[in-house]
Amino acid sequence: MKIAIDAMGGDHAPQSTVEGVMLAAKKHSHVTFQLYGDKVKMAPYLEQLSNVEIVHTEEKIESTDSPVEAVRKKKQASMVLAAKAVKDGEAEACISAGNTGALMSAGLFVVGRMKGIKRPALAPTIPTVDGSGFVLLDAGANADAKPEHLLQFGMMGSAYVSAVKKIERPRVGLLNIGTEHNKGTDLTKDAFALLDASSVINFVGNVEARDLLNGVADVVVTDGFTGNMVLKTIEGTAGNLMKMIKGAMTATPLSKLGALTMRKGIYEIKDMMDYSNYGGACLFGLAGTVVKAHGSSNAHAIATTVTQAIQMVEGNIIGNINSALQQTKEEETTNE
Structure with a gap:
């Protein structure tokens, strides 16, 4: 399993995000963590762990950016690349503590909406x-x-x-x-x-x-x-x-x-x-697993959110939602 993390989003990035991922990486040795962001800024907080990979990019989405415009124009932003990893099948989930609107836009425009879901939900x-x-x-x-x-x-x-x-x-x-x-x-x-x-x-x-x-x-x-x-x-x-x-x-x-x-x-x-202690906010209705960590997350909150995303993947959330959609469709057909 691979989890893609936007290391540059959030109030205390990249320190809190990287430190949180280090905690999670030690706990979940079977998972590979892909950190997207500026490797120079991340370096002071990184540890030499075999299941942590760095994908370098200096571009990031700011909290003041227009969500849709930022996702469309900043193709190399850490958040966009993390979402693209899910879209391309390189990662099973992505996490960001950055701009909420931008992450929702990245979820819809990059990861894509799940077939049959009419509206996503935070x-x-x-x-x-x-x-x-x-x-x-x-x-x-x-x-x-x-x-x-x-x-x-x-x-x-x-x-x-x-x-x-x-x-x-x-x-x-x-x-x-x-x-x-x-x-x-x-x-x-x-x-x-x-x-x-x-x-x-x-x-x-x-x-x-x-x-x-x-x-x-x-x-x-x-x-x-x-x-x-x-x-x-x-x-x-x-x-x-x-x-x-x-x-x-x-x-x-x-x-x-x-x-x-x-x-x-x-x-x-x-x-x-x-x-x-409760993890992040899930973006449901997308074709992949996307989780929004709180903007002011500390390392503990990031680690908790990472564990949450792993549980979602292991629990086959996407498959379970698809099964529920199919069952609902069959009920509607029967009642017609």
Whole structure:
């Protein structure tokens, strides 16, 4: 197996990316890692490992670049070359912590869309109180959606959770303003009907935003606009809550003393809500495996994302999604 990594994307590239790959390379000796980027800038962080290859390029996509234009014009950019490796069959997956829009564009224009998938989806794993997390689709690849898109999101999310988390029948929930089947917009009502009628997924009905972190479902589907708002609200709330707790614990000498006794528990909560322990956001609906690592990823987060991509390849995500598509097509033909 080969994994292609854009070493130049992200807030702390190439250091964090290269160091993360070094950690992963030691753990996964059966996998070959292809690092795409400036070998001079990567050199200080590289170790002599037999399963790490360097593909030199000085061109990269900046966070300020126009996504589509950058992918089309910067043919030798590290991100584009990593995506091309998947397209050409030289690698089974590619990872980047760089420009999200550019990676989505590279996924669509370079790797290509999976046959039968109407819309791709950006799918991060979001922490839950019990530590298991849930997959959210779509978190921003498309601002709007149709009912049939949400059905496919449920199928793709289920295939991922089954392969990576080893859950045989993942619970799929539809994000809505109430749990009743007749609640919501025309989109959610029509999507409910499609999801409920499908035998391909284990649909558990509507779920409300307030219940998401309680682990009410393993996969939650919604349109990209709503999903992105939910994702950023959760990220912002979690970050600010930890700041508030830290402030309260250090406000007075007495609170500092109390903080010492609570330190272990606070760190456990922090780890539970730490994105770096859950991997990156998957770009589902493409003909190959593409994973977006968080822009501010440290070495640990990169290593976790690499492991995630390996599990996706070993779990045959693409094949499982194709099987679900075929089964859905057969159901539609039978019902006509």
